[in-house]
Amino acid sequence: MRTPYIPHTFGDEVHRKLRSRSGWLTAGVASSISWPSLDVCVQYAGDEYFLLGTEREGKESAPGIIIACNESSGGADEAIAKVYRFTSILSWFQGGYVDVSGYMWGSHPAIYGGRTVYSSVGSAGAKSFNCNHMPIIEDDNVRKALAFWREGKRLDEVHDGYAFLSFYKVIEPQFKDGRIRGKWIAANIDKLTDRAAKRVAELRADGVDVANHLYGSGRCAVAHASLEGEIVDPDIPADRTRLSKDLVIIEELARIYIRDELGVPDARSLHRTRDRLTPWDPLLPAASLDFLRSGQSADVSRLDSQSVSVGLWPDGPIPGLERMTMHVDAVDGGVVRTVLINERKTILLVFFLDFKSGRIHTNLEDGGLFSGEQEPDETDVRAYATFFYKVFGNGVAELRCGDLEPVDCEIVIPVNMMMTKSPDEAIADSLEAFRLRRGCPIQGQGSRDR
Template structure:
């Protein structure tokens, strides 16, 4: 099982502080097909720091690059780390990130060439590569490296792209095992790759042998009488281009199915969001919930009951009124525990449903709010709850944080019969109403009225 741990991200001034905090950096220019951040992003991946240097966007766009700490005499080690990081990042985000060159020095200078072939797209405000898989198996590392080359070369040099994709499979098996694996997996391909397999079979060809003889060997060798890919013959180029879909499909299938390296989409479907809190539950309780059972006693929740949780909008820190809130179970259904989260002044309350059976956590947005039961509501309560409410309606990512554990991420809310409003606009309106004396309890109904 490949580990997919939480990957901390930093943005804005925090990134600049990281870049200034030490001497000794290596910066690698990259060619990329994935959406690249416009602003610098710091991530901690596999206990190493990487800074994706932003492109700035617009007409003044600069080439993408990656900076990482590099002590004197460790350039090769740092470069190898960047290559692996680039391989995983490209695979995870469904494209490629390939190193084009690098420079090292005391400061993290920018590096890149505008002439480097790249299809870089400017990404959103908050670039997210959380839960990228950690690669400890050297064979899988090599497969990812060959895939990185194949994807980058696909629209630059199709024959060499084919060869790189073939190496993904060739590097993992003996000759006989490779032949058997390709034969067993051709029927598992889809899309254009599946169509091409059908076309080759209709010609009476053994597809696996064809890929090896007319593809791999024809690209790698230029024997006197053997089959080659002649750079000047359009038919040869078309043949390789048509077969490229099949080889790319096989390479991706090996990594995803055989090696078990998830990409962002697969991980989104399969990752158990409740996992960080499993250690707080008694083993019997966790087993019962995952099997769809219903609890009868709150004491069955062990350390999870009456714990403290901070609620934040990723990637920001939790505001004071949502920091170390009291966590208490208040309801159960098959496989699910409903939690009430309240701050110490009992002015802000939120609710969440933890679906242990399906590994999902849901914000129960309609059941939260601000209450002035004890006359202690302050402007910050109104401000931060309003921002929370309208940000969640606008698809913001909510994280629940217990000290010492990785954050638990909630499902993105898909609003129904609600017209999302700009959070900061609604914050200003809510504060205006609060200052006019409508109070904290009215604030929640006012906010929801504006959202509908």
């Protein structure tokens, strides 16, 4: 399943985009995920989705999603269908729900002020909302499963019966034969953990066949009403309690089906499994990649002299670090130690490309400003200080090579190092210190200065 790089735009550029055309649809949403506090534009699957933040002019504001809408591309029906699909995968990816409460459309973007809905929305920082590498959903069965998952999460803690039915529908339509579905449920019950496993143990202790119980006393009892058959009677406390206890089982089975059978990763599983270096595969021969990923050394000479841009997510390249030249310093155990040097040969940055684990690590200790044929100037100081202190402050460094997708580095966890000021304050202090001593030569050929 494709999990491509997803550009995020924050700040004034978002509002410029919204002013650049006419024809928009605005959907109000109820959400349980950490929602951006300020507006953000997310480019996903060929469309731009504008997530309206929870703050506006210093006051609380309703969350929402805006998308372009015009008759030539299907009008409001097509636009809101895209929003539904986007909220389904966003709900799954972020581990909560984002559900449309209503929508409107017109020539200008607006804030949806429709009916009040239940929401437990949290608030992310100004630039901390991140759905980068969210999977692209291209299979219709997967799309439907995610829609039912979103519906189930929305109803969870609101209406147990309908939530149960929605989670069951994640699995049910995937099987034409109910017997095969029952066998799948029975085979996966023992994979459950925590509260779901505890409830399974309780049912088994009472001699209950859990798979049949979920179908007969859960799915059918909720979906059908018969005076003779089994139903979930909303006036009987025991019925409601039983269904509430069983809900966690079917929710976890639905999660397993989406994750394992349909192969849709969420943010946490993708963070563990995604090979950050895959976008750079075209830079090396297939044989070299195979050796490196198996933990062996290989010919990586094609990495030498590659032009690389160094930046920070989500802001892009750092001015002064847009054209760094890569040099291979060492190769060992599937790890390539690279040194990036700017055109003036005054800034040096070190990265470890760990092909075996699919990670890139930033080495802050070995980089720095250098004096050689040329002295670092104020642009160099600002560029290096921005990189060093932003990364030191848990920023995500990105490396771009040509038209290939950016590759992101692991967050640096400082050891025996502590920042006593914000990254922006540290950058300003570095510039001020440079200006104070700019009349004095930097000591020593090849000396470094942070």
